[in-house]
Amino acid sequence: MNDTTNSSNVTDTREKVIDIKDVKKSFGDNHVLNGFKMQLYKGENLVIMGKSGSGKSVLIKCLVGLETADSGSINIMGYEVTQLNRTLLDKLRAEIGFLFQGSALYDSMTVKENLEFPLRRHEKRFEKGMDSNAIILEALENVGLAHTLNMMPSELSGGMKRRIALARTLIIRPKIILYDEPTSGLDPITSKEIIELMLRIQKKYETSSLIITHDVDCARVIADRMILLVDGINYAEGTYNELVKAIDPKIKAFFK
Numbered sequence: 148m149n150d151t152t153n154s155s156n157v158t159d160t161r162e163k164v165i166d167i168k169d170v171k172k173s174f175g176d177n178h179v180l181n182g183f184k185m186q187l188y189k190g191e192n193l194v195i196m197g198k199s200g201s202g203k204s205v206l207i208k209c210l211v212g213l214e215t216a217d218s219g220s221i222n223i224m225g226y227e228v229t230q231l232n233r234t235l236l237d238k239l240r241a242e243i244g245f246l247f248q249g250s251a252l253y254d255s256m257t258v259k260e261n262l263e264f265p266l267r268r269h270e271k272r273f274e275k276g277m278d279s280n281a282i283i284l285e286a287l288e289n290v291g292l293a294h295t296l297n298m299m300p301s302e303l304s305g306g307m308k309r310r311i312a313l314a315r316t317l318i319i320r321p322k323i324i325l326y327d328e329p330t331s332g333l334d335p336i337t338s339k340e341i342i343e344l345m346l347r348i349q350k351k352y353e354t355s356s357l358i359i360t361h362d363v364d365c366a367r368v369i370a371d372r373m374i375l376l377v378d379g380i381n382y383a384e385g386t387y388n389e390l391v392k393a394i395d396p397k398i399k400a401f402f403k
């Protein structure tokens with residue numbers, strides 16, 4: 148159906164940080180992506196919704212080179228991911244922040260040590276003689292948890308851990324953040340806090356975010372635009388308010 152709403156005429160003039168064209172990916176006879184396309188614009192929060200098994204994780208893996216698309220083009224900030232060698236792929240990944248469902252903290256390390264990890268991995272991106280303590284503290288202040296610096300993950304609630312994981316993602320100042328189910332497993336109030344935090348961060352650092360979620364409330368609050376992934380394609384696209392009014396049963400099913 149590819150029901151692109153008329154808002155795309157306006158957004159097309161903006162800078163694209165991700166441009167995916169006609170991506171196909173199969174595992175044997177299982178055709179997961181059948182010509183998926185999408186653009187993520189600078190500073191935008193784009194939500195992708197799809198039912199379980201529709202290929203959302205496969206799509207994200209193709210984006211960051213953990214899976215290889217069978218065909219099509221994946222351009223991220225000028226890099227054609229499908230053709231990158233290892234070195235360039237690592238360089239690109241350093242510009243992308245991930246907040247995956249399983250992005251757990253290391254239990255045997257303090258919060259501070261957990262945050263030092265990405266700093267060390269990406270130290271080339273920071274000036275020589277950087278004050279890592281100040282950077283870590285700023286990252287924790289961003290998520291309202293400066294007081295947890297010397298705490299162990301076991302002393303934190305699920306919502307706090309998620310916020311620390313977000314601080315860890317932010318510490319490398321990514322241009323793009325990929326969120327995989329950022330509110331899964333959290334109660335509604337904690338989910339709301341995480342969503343508000345994501346919005347604050349996006350405003351402060353002007354990051355562009357691709358958010359995969361099942362959480363319709365999350366999508367309603369955070370999405371500038373949404374894509375519904377059905378049958379391996381971007382079946383419908385639009386704002387929450389546009390899609391929620393659709394009469395197509397496959398679209399309606401998302402908003403029940």
Ligand SMILES: Nc1ncnc2c1ncn2[C@@H]1O[C@H](COP(=O)(O)OP(=O)(O)OP(=O)(O)O)[C@@H](O)[C@H]1O
Nearest residue numbers: 174177179197198199200201202203204205206361
């Ligand atoms: N490495 C793999 N080898 C074979 N099949 C795979 C592989 N990875 C994913 N698949 C298949 O691709 C399809 C899409 O899986 P994917 O994990 O992307 O779904 P999803 O939309 O992320 O689901 P969920 O919301 O439940 O996490 C599934 O049928 C899955 O079995």
